[in-house]
Amino acid sequence: MALPFFWMPLSHAMQPPSPHSSSSPLSGFFSVFRYSQRALGLVWETSRWMMFGLALCTLVAGVLPAVAAWVGQLIVDGVVSAMAAHQAADDPDLRVSITPVLKLVGIEALIIGLIALAQRGLSAQQALLRALLGQKVNVMILEKAGTLSLGQFEDSELYDQLTRARREASTRPLALVNKTFGLMQNAISLGSFSVLLIQFSPWALLILAVGALPVFISEAKFSGDAFRLFRRRSPETRMQGYLETVLAREDSIKEVKLFGLEGLFLQRYRDIFTRLFAEDRRLTLHRESWGFVLGLLGTLTFYAAYAWVVIETIAGALTLGQMTMYLMVFKQGQSALSASLTAISGMYEDNLYLSNLYEYLEQPTKAEGGSLTQGTQPGDGLRFENVSFAYPGGRQVLQKISLHLAPGQSLALVGENGSGKTTLIKLLTRLYHPTHGRILLDGTDLRDWETGALRKRIGVIFQDFVRYQLQVGENLGVGDTHAFNDETRWQQAAHYGMADSFIKQMPKGYQTQLGRWFKDGQELSGGQWQKIALSRAYMREEADILVLDEPTAAMDAAAEADVFTRFRAHSRNKMTILISHRFSTVRSADMILVIDQGQVLERGTHEALLALDGRYAALFQLQAKGYQ
Numbered sequence: 001m002a003l004p005f006f007w008m009p010l011s012h013a014m015q016p017p018s019p020h021s022s023s024s025p026l027s028g029f030f031s032v033f034r035y036s037q038r039a040l041g042l043v044w045e046t047s048r049w050m051m052f053g054l055a056l057c058t059l060v061a062g063v064l065p066a067v068a069a070w071v072g073q074l075i076v077d078g079v080v081s082a083m084a085a086h087q088a089a090d091d092p093d094l095r096v097s098i099t100p101v102l103k104l105v106g107i108e109a110l111i112i113g114l115i116a117l118a119q120r121g122l123s124a125q126q127a128l129l130r131a132l133l134g135q136k137v138n139v140m141i142l143e144k145a146g147t148l149s150l151g152q153f154e155d156s157e158l159y160d161q162l163t164r165a166r167r168e169a170s171t172r173p174l175a176l177v178n179k180t181f182g183l184m185q186n187a188i189s190l191g192s193f194s195v196l197l198i199q200f201s202p203w204a205l206l207i208l209a210v211g212a213l214p215v216f217i218s219e220a221k222f223s224g225d226a227f228r229l230f231r232r233r234s235p236e237t238r239m240q241g242y243l244e245t246v247l248a249r250e251d252s253i254k255e256v257k258l259f260g261l262e263g264l265f266l267q268r269y270r271d272i273f274t275r276l277f278a279e280d281r282r283l284t285l286h287r288e289s290w291g292f293v294l295g296l297l298g299t300l301t302f303y304a305a306y307a308w309v310v311i312e313t314i315a316g317a318l319t320l321g322q323m324t325m326y327l328m329v330f331k332q333g334q335s336a337l338s339a340s341l342t343a344i345s346g347m348y349e350d351n352l353y354l355s356n357l358y359e360y361l362e363q364p365t366k367a368e369g370g371s372l373t374q375g376t377q378p379g380d381g382l383r384f385e386n387v388s389f390a391y392p393g394g395r396q397v398l399q400k401i402s403l404h405l406a407p408g409q410s411l412a413l414v415g416e417n418g419s420g421k422t423t424l425i426k427l428l429t430r431l432y433h434p435t436h437g438r439i440l441l442d443g444t445d446l447r448d449w450e451t452g453a454l455r456k457r458i459g460v461i462f463q464d465f466v467r468y469q470l471q472v473g474e475n476l477g478v479g480d481t482h483a484f485n486d487e488t489r490w491q492q493a494a495h496y497g498m499a500d501s502f503i504k505q506m507p508k509g510y511q512t513q514l515g516r517w518f519k520d521g522q523e524l525s526g527g528q529w530q531k532i533a534l535s536r537a538y539m540r541e542e543a544d545i546l547v548l549d550e551p552t553a554a555m556d557a558a559a560e561a562d563v564f565t566r567f568r569a570h571s572r573n574k575m576t577i578l579i580s581h582r583f584s585t586v587r588s589a590d591m592i593l594v595i596d597q598g599q600v601l602e603r604g605t606h607e608a609l610l611a612l613d614g615r616y617a618a619l620f621q622l623q624a625k626g627y628q
């Protein structure tokens, strides 16, 4: 038979399942505080004044309850002796007997008022800090995301970690700080209650502790379980999020409706929920039942102490005022102790979630590139030397590619789907590094180029360019952040990219909101979006390498012809790389590379490749026949 969980050693129940978990029982316990310091540091950086405010309110709210209990005792005893004096006096003057007691009542009212003020102060500062700290942590998460490589983004484990961090971690630091302060407040209260209680009996203190401990162990154990559950099922939670997106976003809803996918996807969504909910229910029921049973122990100890105090009072060992005070102190002490223990187990849970945040934030990011802003052989252009590449954990996608492209030359890449054309561009733009061989720009390995200087030289549009839900002008401006708001530059780029004519007809011209997500947004056609993306590439004024990955697939024939006429005119002194499945658009390139399964199958000009009568010639004739 399995032992109930509370038979487990505390150190085991407290062991966080993070990679940093320690094996020693003591450090297992102290791991509860591992991230408290960092969370406090975050609050300190966010607002020092509020940190001081929190500390002050915590102190006031911690000490004053015991003072109130003590004043309570003085009141009851004052009332008892005033009653006796009043009855014994020959000429009783009520004012004389009640004045001292009323003064005490006034002091007690003042203390209660101060406690209320401190508590309001705490909750006001916590609410403000929640907003500030949430924003700070979210910014940290997003800043870190900006430093991750494309490869890291495509790693599903890291993506899970990022999702978990975003989902929970922005609220956890404050929760941890609140609990740390709550713990301090309760510890101060407990200390001051203990001073009063120990005068009754040291055993009373022991009873207090024994009553609260089991609930704490149970809470710690279930917090760990909850976190492990949260962590294990983040791929499923992410799938749920994904299904929500597919079912509720305008860019997918068209296909969902036409294929009648609502029912299918919704069922999958429900199935995931049902599976997750079954686990949640099991955990919640266990947690609450054990909490109830063990909580009863606390209630029992309270009533045992109650009976003890009553007996002592009847026996005359305690005054009525002392009885009232001890009962109050015992009751409040018990709730302060169980609140402290619950705070510790809550801190344990927050620590686990924060460990996830810091695991993500501490992901190693390789320093991108070197420091050179110029090549060793300016004007040499672009060279691929024996470049091979495999995606992480995947097969070889490019094999031994060598090529040279001088300034002013144009290169076209053709090949079947999946042959590796886009991958070659990803290497050229240093989104990935070659696994073998090297790529040189002006005689210098891309790895040694300073990132900004390298990216400035390249203007690129990918097939899956982004359709920003921003204004038209901003959709162009993203192509060059220095000219993000420069309308003259937008107009120039839109002219080259052939987007100017339809932009002028839009209700607010360059200020028109694009997409359907925000008010008055205008949706564009596929070809119009492509013209926006093309114009975006033209925003890179300083770029002398222009890469167009299927830039005209959605355009009509006239627009396509126009795009290439302008492209050639605009890029006379630049290096251009064009990927296209339309042979009519690649024929004028200085060099055409036919890629097949990651290898160069044929290379040469259009005429040379036709004369070769190989794959290119066959495909060209096939397409030409289609137009006859």
Ligand SMILES: Nc1ncnc2c1ncn2[C@@H]1O[C@H](COP(=O)(O)OP(=O)(O)OP(=O)(O)O)[C@@H](O)[C@H]1O
Residues within 6 Å of the ligand: 154, 391, 394, 397, 415, 416, 417, 418, 419, 420, 421, 422, 423, 424
């Ligand atoms: N991020 C990635 N991770 C792993 N494999 C990838 C990734 N992107 C592409 N691949 C694989 O690399 C190969 C080459 O893909 P690539 O996108 O370069 O082909 P392409 O020639 O541009 O195709 P298309 O003409 O369809 O655009 C394919 O087999 C693809 O499955």
